[in-house]
Amino acid sequence: MRWFWQRRRPPGRVLRLRSRDEASDVRRVDFEQLAPDVATYLGQAAYLQLGYVETISALIERSPELSHKESLSRAAGAALLKHQGLLDLIRDRGEDPLRLMLPFREPLDVFRRATHGARALETMLSVHITAGLLDDFYLSLSGSYGDTGRRVAAVLRADADRSALVGIITDAIAADDEWRSILSMWGRRLVGDTLLVARGALRPGGLDRADEKQVEPVFTQLLAAHSKRMTAIGLDA
Numbered sequence: 001m002r003w004f005w006q007r008r009r010p011p012g013r014v015l016r017l018r019s020r021d022e023a024s025d026v027r028r029v030d031f032e033q034l035a036p037d038v039a040t041y042l043g044q045a046a047y048l049q050l051g052y053v054e055t056i057s058a059l060i061e062r063s064p065e066l067s068h069k070e071s072l073s074r075a076a077g078a079a080l081l082k083h084q085g086l087l088d089l090i091r092d093r094g095e096d097p098l099r100l101m102l103p104f105r106e107p108l109d110v111f112r113r114a115t116h117g118a119r120a121l122e123t124m125l126s127v128h129i130t131a132g133l134l135d136d137f138y139l140s141l142s143g144s145y146g147d148t149g150r151r152v153a154a155v156l157r158a159d160a161d162r163s164a165l166v167g168i169i170t171d172a173i174a175a176d177d178e179w180r181s182i183l184s185m186w187g188r189r190l191v192g193d194t195l196l197v198a199r200g201a202l203r204p205g206g207l208d209r210a211d212e213k214q215v216e217p218v219f220t221q222l223l224a225a226h227s228k229r230m231t232a233i234g235l236d237a
Contacts, residue, residue, distance in 0.1 A: 036201055044138075046090065048108060049080075051108060071168060074164050128166060135160070137201075138156055140218050140221075169233055173234055180234065191226060195219065
C-alpha cells in the first residue's frame with residue numbers, strides 16, 4: 001500500500017501561498033511539481049475533516065459538563081459541514097468520495113492518534129492547532145486546482161466554530177495556571193507532527209535542498225499563523 005505522500009503526481013501542479021482574505025494583496029510562491037494530484041488533495045482534505053468530527057464527538061461523550069457538550073457540538077457541526085462540502089465537490093466531479101478517502105484512512109488515523117492527548121484539554125488543543133495549521137496548508141495548495149481549488153478554499157474558509165474549544169481551554173487556564181505550561185509544551189509537540197503531514201504531501205521521498213528553499217515561505221507563514229493562535233489562547237508557541 002502506498003502512503004498518501006507516496007502517490008504519483010502529474011507534473012505541472014502549482015502550489016501557491018494564498019491569503020485567507022481575498023481582498024488583500026496575495027503573495028504567491030509557485031512550487032511546480034510539488035502539489036499532489038487533485039484526487040489526493042481532495043481525499044486527504046475530506047478525510048481530515050471527518051477525523052475532526054470523530055475526535056470532537058468523542059470529547060462530547062467524555063465531557064461531564066453540559067455547557068462543554070454544547071460548545072463542543074458546535075465545533076463538531078462545523079467540521080461536519082466542511083466534510084460534507086468537500087464530499088459534495090468530489091461527487092460533482094463524478095468521483096466516489098469513499099474511494100478517494102480510503103487510501104488516507106490508515107496514515108491519517110495514525111496521525112490523529114498521535115495527536116490525541118492523555119487529557120481532554122490536550123485533545124481540544126490538538127483539534128484547534130492541527131486543524132488550523134492544516135486548513136491553512138490546504139488553502140495554500142488551493143491555487144493549484146483552478147475552480148476545484150476555489151471551491152475547496154470556500155469550504156475551508158467557512159467558520160470552524162473552534163472558538164468554543166478555545167473558550168474551554170482559556171477558562172481552564174484561568175482556573176489553574178499550571179495548565180499554561182502543560183498546554184504550551186503540548187502545542188509545541190503538535191507542530192512537528194502536523195508539519196510532517198504537510199511536508200509529506202508535497203513530494204515522494206521528501207524534499208531536497210532546492211525544494212526546501214521554495215517551501216520555506218509557506219511554512220514560515222503557517223508557523224506565524226500558529227503562533228498567533230497560541231498567543232490568542234495565552235500560550236507560548
